[in-house]
Amino acid sequence: xxxxxxxxxxxxxxxxxxxxxxxxxxxxxxxxxxxxxxxxxxxxxxxxxxxxxxxxxxxxxxxxxxxxxxxxxxxxxxxxxxxxxxxxxxxxxxxxxxxxxxxxxxxxxxxxxxxxxxxxxxxxxxxxxxxxxxxxxxxxxxxxxxxxxxxxxxxxxxxxxxxxxxxxxxxxxxxxxxxxxxxxxxxxxxxxxxxxxxxxxxxxxxxxxxxxxxxxxxxxxxxxxxxxxxxxxxxxxxxxxxxxxxxxxxxxxxxxxxxxxxxxxxxxxxxxxxxxxxxxxxxxxxxxxxxxxxxxxxxxxxxxxxxxxxxxxxxxxxxxxxxxxxxxxxxxxxxxxxxxxxxxxxxxxxxxxxxxxxxxxxxxxxxxxxxxxxxxxxxxxxxxxxxxxxxxxxxxxxxxxxxxxxxxxxxxxxxx
Amino acid sequence: xxxxxxxxxxxxxxxxxxxxxxxxxxxxxxxxxxxxxxxxxxxxxxxxxxxxxxxxxxxxxxxxxxxxxxxxxxxxxxxxxxxxxxxxxxxxxxxxxxxxxxxxxxxxxxxxxxxxxxxxxxxxxxxxxxxxxxxxxxxxxxxxxxxxxxxxxxxxxxxxxxxxxxxxxxxxxxxxxxxxxxxxxxxxxxxxxxxxxxxxxxxxxxxxxxxxxxxxxxxxxxxxxxxxxxxxxxxxxxxxxxxxxxxxxxxxxxxxxxxxxxxxxxxxxxxxxxxxxxxxxxxxxxxxxxxxxxxxxxxxxxxxxxxxxxxxxxxxxxxxxxxxxxxxxxxxxxxxxxxxxxxxxxxxxxxxxxxxxxxxxxxxxxxxxxxxxxxxxxxxxxxxxxxxxxxxxxx
Ligand code: SF4
Ligand SMILES: [Zn+2]
Ligand SMILES: [Zn+2]
Numbered sequence: 001x002x003x004x005x006x007x008x009x010x011x012x013x014x015x016x017x018x019x020x021x022x023x024x025x026x027x028x029x030x031x032x033x034x035x036x037x038x039x040x041x042x043x044x045x046x047x048x049x050x051x052x053x054x055x056x057x058x059x060x061x062x063x064x065x066x067x068x069x070x071x072x073x074x075x076x077x078x079x080x081x082x083x084x085x086x087x088x089x090x091x092x093x094x095x096x097x098x099x100x101x102x103x104x105x106x107x108x109x110x111x112x113x114x115x116x117x118x119x120x121x122x123x124x125x126x127x128x129x130x131x132x133x134x135x136x137x138x139x140x141x142x143x144x145x146x147x148x149x150x151x152x153x154x155x156x157x158x159x160x161x162x163x164x165x166x167x168x169x170x171x172x173x174x175x176x177x178x179x180x181x182x183x184x185x186x187x188x189x190x191x192x193x194x195x196x197x198x199x200x201x202x203x204x205x206x207x208x209x210x211x212x213x214x215x216x217x218x219x220x221x222x223x224x225x226x227x228x229x230x231x232x233x234x235x236x237x238x239x240x241x242x243x244x245x246x247x248x249x250x251x252x253x254x255x256x257x258x259x260x261x262x263x264x265x266x267x268x269x270x271x272x273x274x275x276x277x278x279x280x281x282x283x284x285x286x287x288x289x290x291x292x293x294x295x296x297x298x299x300x301x302x303x304x305x306x307x308x309x310x311x312x313x314x315x316x317x318x319x320x321x322x323x324x325x326x327x328x329x330x331x332x333x334x335x336x337x338x339x340x341x342x343x344x345x346x347x348x349x350x351x352x353x354x355x356x357x358x359x360x361x362x363x364x365x366x367x368x369x370x371x372x373x374x375x376x377x378x379x380x381x382x383x384x385x386x387x388x389x390x391x392x393x394x395x396x397x398x399x400x401x402x403x404x405x406x407x408x409x410x411x412x413x414x415x416x
Numbered sequence: 417x418x419x420x421x422x423x424x425x426x427x428x429x430x431x432x433x434x435x436x437x438x439x440x441x442x443x444x445x446x447x448x449x450x451x452x453x454x455x456x457x458x459x460x461x462x463x464x465x466x467x468x469x470x471x472x473x474x475x476x477x478x479x480x481x482x483x484x485x486x487x488x489x490x491x492x493x494x495x496x497x498x499x500x501x502x503x504x505x506x507x508x509x510x511x512x513x514x515x516x517x518x519x520x521x522x523x524x525x526x527x528x529x530x531x532x533x534x535x536x537x538x539x540x541x542x543x544x545x546x547x548x549x550x551x552x553x554x555x556x557x558x559x560x561x562x563x564x565x566x567x568x569x570x571x572x573x574x575x576x577x578x579x580x581x582x583x584x585x586x587x588x589x590x591x592x593x594x595x596x597x598x599x600x601x602x603x604x605x606x607x608x609x610x611x612x613x614x615x616x617x618x619x620x621x622x623x624x625x626x627x628x629x630x631x632x633x634x635x636x637x638x639x640x641x642x643x644x645x646x647x648x649x650x651x652x653x654x655x656x657x658x659x660x661x662x663x664x665x666x667x668x669x670x671x672x673x674x675x676x677x678x679x680x681x682x683x684x685x686x687x688x689x690x691x692x693x694x695x696x697x698x699x700x701x702x703x704x705x706x707x708x709x710x711x712x713x714x715x716x717x718x719x720x721x722x723x724x725x726x727x728x729x730x731x732x733x734x735x736x737x738x739x740x741x742x743x744x745x746x747x748x749x750x751x752x753x754x755x756x757x758x759x760x761x762x763x764x765x766x767x768x769x770x771x772x773x774x775x776x777x778x779x780x781x782x783x784x785x786x787x788x789x790x791x792x793x794x795x796x797x798x799x800x801x802x803x804x805x806x807x808x809x810x811x
Contacts, residue, residue, distance in 0.1 A: 145425070165592045165593060165594075165596070166570060166592070167593075167594035167596070168595070187775050195571060195574060198578055199571070199574035199578060202586060203570075203587065205588045206587045206588045209588065210588070211588055211589075212588050212589065213583050216553065216583060216589040217589060218553060218554045228552055228554065229552065231549070231552075232552065232591070233550045233591035233598060234550075234589075234590060234593075235588060235589070236551065349787070
């Protein structure tokens with residue numbers, strides 16, 4: 001517990017000294033706030049602030065472990081009863097977090113451990129492969145490859161979907177690094193705010209490519225030249241262009257890796273067949289001898305998954321969610337939730353950012369600190385170009401302040 | 417900008433009604449009703465009104481007597497007030513379905529520009545331009561260029577399709593560019609129909625509803641009108657309820673042996689709610705499997721907002737020819753159509769005891785549910801009743 005006291009002090013001091021760095025969200029007084037404190041595993045909800053100064057004071061006083069505000073606008077955000085809050089609308093919130101999808105490096109830095117039978121292993125797992133139970137403890141680590149994948153997804157979300165298809169105005173976009181393993185994006189405009197949960201489901205389906213009908217899009221039982229669909233507006237065009245991109249620009253090695261992966265799950269024979277008939281695949285759909293309708297569907301749905309953005313659906317559909325407040329600190333890392341403009345996003349590098357104003361590693365310091373590792377295995381952590389670890393249980397290490405804060409926040413170490 | 421008054425006569429649900437008829441639109445309902453009964457067209461309007469109720473109660477898709485004149489405006493307002501006073505979900509749905517269908521048939525005849533003006537008046541964000549191509553549609557070896565003059569902003573589009581669950585209306589299956597969905601005129605009008613349908617939804621709270629009702633029923637003429645409609649409804653209601661009763665075995669009613677999943681769909685349709693495609697299919701397959709008469713199946717669908725008798729008849733007959741079997745429970749569960757929990761149905765939730773296998777078995781198919789219930793019913797008959805019968809016979 002003394003670690004939590006120490007971290008609370010650090011967070012309080014940060015909020016006291018950096019008041020100017022806490023941004024105001026639009027219509028702040030109409031949003032519900034939630035906080036997770038350091039001393040209890042609870043969420044303090046139904047809070048509201050008349051202005052940002054009061055919020056800043058609250059943060060400096062409490063140094064909360066996690067700070068959230070609603071995408072939702074209410075007339076009475078602090079009313080304890082959901083039905084009496086008087087819902088006024090909700091921003092569209094999109095969450096891209098590598099916690100929710102496979103990345104190639106997870107086998108290097110993510111561990112799982114089965115509480116039921118004791119089996120452990122590396123990578124992403126949600127069900128124990130030995131006993132089949134879902135009681136897994138996961139130790140998911142930050143990594144710049146993962147964060148880069150999340151960043152590429154958010155960029156594709158903006159440039160392949162939000163701008164061209166939805167015509168979203170740049171000024172309505174709020175992007176933020178989540179302070180851990182992903183990015184948040186908010187669309188703040190009046191029309192969007194009026195959409196119901198069901199309407200948002202439609203937007204989510206569009207962005208992820210779920211519930212596409214190949215038939216309606218004209219992608220079924222087609223024996224004509226593929227290029228005919230190239231000028232179709234909407235998903236059919238996206239699919240055709242992706243097929244072309246993959247087959248024309250990717251090397252065979254990459255294609256094989258992609259097609260074998262979870263998204264496609266094609267057999268070796270099928271992959272070989274496609275590679276041997278590339279030209280045919282670039283010209284016509286469905287009517288290729290030796291490639292039946294079932295295979296076509298698998299192939300096309302794989303392509304669709306390749307295009308769709310891997311977002312955390314429930315976050316976007318739920319109209320009462322709380323999301324991390326920009327400028328606040330993430331209690332699991334000690335990193336700042338960093339707001340970014342689209343331009344800034346381009347070059348943003350969360351774990352080694354050179355622009356001081358955008359740097360989420362707010363506790364950076366050369367002062368060394370001694371801590372003791374508690375977790376059996378702690379993966380290597382690369383921050384600011386330096387790699388620390390891997391470490392194992394019982395090790396007493398001396399690391400720079402920000403690394404110590406990170407490991408303490410993650411709960412894998414204690415002060416020594 | 418307002419629309420020409422002719423459009424208001426034709427489509428009194430347009431927001432601009434307030435501009436043209438500010439005198440009546442701002443009147444309290446009781447005053448408005450008194451005015452109607454003192455006007456020269458008071459007889460005329462009642463005649464039209466009954467025409468609509470009759471057609472709605474008979475599940476017709478159109479009325480024979482409907483005029484697009486000034487009286488039509490009063491008719492619409494009177495209808496809306498009646499819906500509030502009647503406060504009956506089934507009647508409201510029936511009227512809303514019919515009224516919006518009548519309007520659809522008129523809207524289809526409007527030129528592009530009028531449709532655009534109507535959308536503007538509805539504050540829909542619509543782009544209207546020279547026809548734009550947005551793709552090709554390929555059917556067999558035919559290709560057809562997709563073109564339209566209309567584009568609708570996606571938030572408006574989503575709101576309007578929210579009760580229509582057809583796959584082809586999903587945003588992901590449509591052409592979306594720069595915030596606008598390319599939409600064919602016919603589809604756009606279908607969405608306007610949906611808007612009109614929703615206009616009839618009663619939103620008043622219970623208290624103000626009661627006081628309004630009391631106030632209006634003090635007006636003798638209105639009271640007569642109201643009671644007349646109610647008695648018509650009472651008469652018709654029975655027909656509705658019977659129209660579901662399975663009578664394929666001459667007189668025997670087996671509808672009480674239907675499983676919750678079917679009952680849910682039937683009650684939805686009875687209320688005039690839209691059924692999604694898969695619900696329709698399941699219902700048709702199920703009723704076919706029980707040899708339910710085709711025309712009665714079509715009747716069930718006649719309450720749907722988008723009912724077209726020819727089309728439905730074709731589809732129902734087609735399904736019959738193909739002889740599909742209805743979906744099994746696991747499929748229905750995955751489609752969220754299983755209503756075992758909602759109806760707390762014992763057979764569905766707990767299964768039944770099989771003597772043959774000496775084990776508790778789960779229900780695997782809704783048709784088996786019917787069999788089981790029929791079997792149980794027949795056993796009941798065989799016990800107490802049988803004795804009676806036998807006694808009588810012996811006498
Ligand atoms: S258990 Fe089967 S029969 Fe019962 S409601 Fe569910 S789907 Fe229908
Ligand atoms: Zn296990
Ligand atoms: Zn990684």
